[in-house]
Amino acid sequence: MKLEGKTAIVTGAGVGIGAGIARRFLDDGAQVVFADINPEPCRTLLKEIDPSGARSLIVKTDVTDENQVKNMVAEAKNKFGGIDILVNNAGVFTDTKVEETSLQEWNRVLSINLTAAFLCSREVIPLMKAKKAGKIINIGSVVAKNQSPNPSAAYASSKAGIHRFTIQLAVELAPFSINVNAVAPGLADTPMGRMLPDEAWNFAIEERIPLRRVATPEDIANAVSFLVSPEAEYITGEILDVNGGLVMD
Numbered sequence: 729m730k731l732e733g734k735t736a737i738v739t740g741a742g743v744g745i746g747a748g749i750a751r752r753f754l755d756d757g758a759q760v761v762f763a764d765i766n767p768e769p770c771r772t773l774l775k776e777i778d779p780s781g782a783r784s785l786i787v788k789t790d791v792t793d794e795n796q797v798k799n800m801v802a803e804a805k806n807k808f809g810g811i812d813i814l815v816n817n818a819g820v821f822t823d824t825k826v827e828e829t830s831l832q833e834w835n836r837v838l839s840i841n842l843t844a845a846f847l848c849s850r851e852v853i854p855l856m857k858a859k860k861a862g863k864i865i866n867i868g869s870v871v872a873k874n875q876s877p878n879p880s881a882a883y884a885s886s887k888a889g890i891h892r893f894t895i896q897l898a899v900e901l902a903p904f905s906i907n908v909n910a911v912a913p914g915l916a917d918t919p920m921g922r923m924l925p926d927e928a929w930n931f932a933i934e935e936r937i938p939l940r941r942v943a944t945p946e947d948i949a950n951a952v953s954f955l956v957s958p959e960a961e962y963i964t965g966e967i968l969d970v971n972g973g974l975v976m977d
Contacts, residue, residue, distance in 0.1 A: 729755075729757025730958065731756035731757045731813075731956070732756075732757035733757070734812040734813060735758065735808040736750075736753045736758045736811075737760075737811060737813070737815065737848070738753065738761065738763065738815045739791050739816055739817050739818035739844065739848060740764055740791075741761075741764050741817070742762070742767070742768070742773070743769050743918070744916070744919055744945055745817055745945050745948045745949070747945060748946050752946070752949035752953050754783060756957075759783045759784070759807075759808045760785075761784075761785045761804040761808075762784060762785065762786045762787070763789040764788070764818070765788065765790050765818075766788075770786045771786060785807050787803050791818045791840065791844035791847065792843060792844050792847070794847055797847045797851050800851075801852055805855065811852045813864075814848060814849065814852045814863070814865070815864075815866075815867070815952060816844065816845035816849065816866045816867060819841045819920070820837055820883075821883055823924070824880045824882075825881075829880060829881070829882055833882065837882040837883055838882065838885070841886035841887065842893065845866050845890060845893060846893065849897060852864070856901075856904065856906050861905055861906065862901075863907050863909075863955065864897065864901075864906065865910065865952050866908075866910040867890070868891045868894070868912040868913075868967060869887035869913060871883065871884045871887055872884060872887040872890070873891075873969070873975050874974070890910060891912070894909065895967075898965035899965065907960065907964040908964055909963060909965065909966045910967045910968065911948060911951045911952055911967075911968050911970055913943055913948050913970050913971060914932075914942070914943060914969075914972055915932050915933075916943040916944070916945065916947075916948065917942050917943065917944055917945075932974070937971070937974050938973035939972035939973055941972060947970055948970055951970045955968065
């Protein structure tokens with residue numbers, strides 16, 4: 729198994745894309761830290777895929793809270809000895825228009841979708857630098873590359889920030905052999921994706937996505953699994969589209 733002996737943290741690991749990535753990492757042989765503000769879905773998932781808890785750890789974490797992020801990394805290190813992989817996946821979606829968005833909502837979206845990636849990355853970097861190896865994956869979005877009538881400016885801005893953060897962090901960490909990449913999903917069959925109106929969902933499938941289907945969490949997990957594998961050692965600063973052809977470049 730290609731990730732045997734590696735330890736990965738996945739934020740927002742309880743449902744959707746995060747759960748798909750965490751499950752795939754366990755399948756790939758990794759030890760996985762399930763970080764989520766709501767640990768119950770993580771417990772339910774692990775009863776199925778790692779009932780002994782030998783290769784998993786659940787840490788209740790608000791990724792916008794600096795102290796909770798520090799605790800998350802400390803618990804992971806205490807149980808597994810180090811961190812090899814970080815996936816910044818935790819996120820929220822909103823489709824409110826600018827004039828309908830309160831400052832509180834704007835700050836909430838950017839805090840969860842962007843600032844949390846900074847906090848989590850900052851905390852694991854010293855551990856990765858010490859061994860001169862590591863993989864950081866950020867979950868971006870197609871809306872950071874292309875206009876959309878549905879997601880809000882707050883959501884789109886947060887994901888555009890994630891893409892730029894990925895590139896800058898890749899430059900900073902390249903001398904330490906730490907790879908930093910992002911995956912930019914399109915429409916995905918997750919609780920967050922299902923927040924879009926049915927008409928937008930159906931129009932996207934029928935008119936905008938050449939492959940004529942939305943992504944599954946497994947589709948995104950497959951891309952992440954590749955980017956953290958030994959086969960991707962020479963890839964860094966990449967924003968990998970996984971969108972069925974919705975955006976091509």
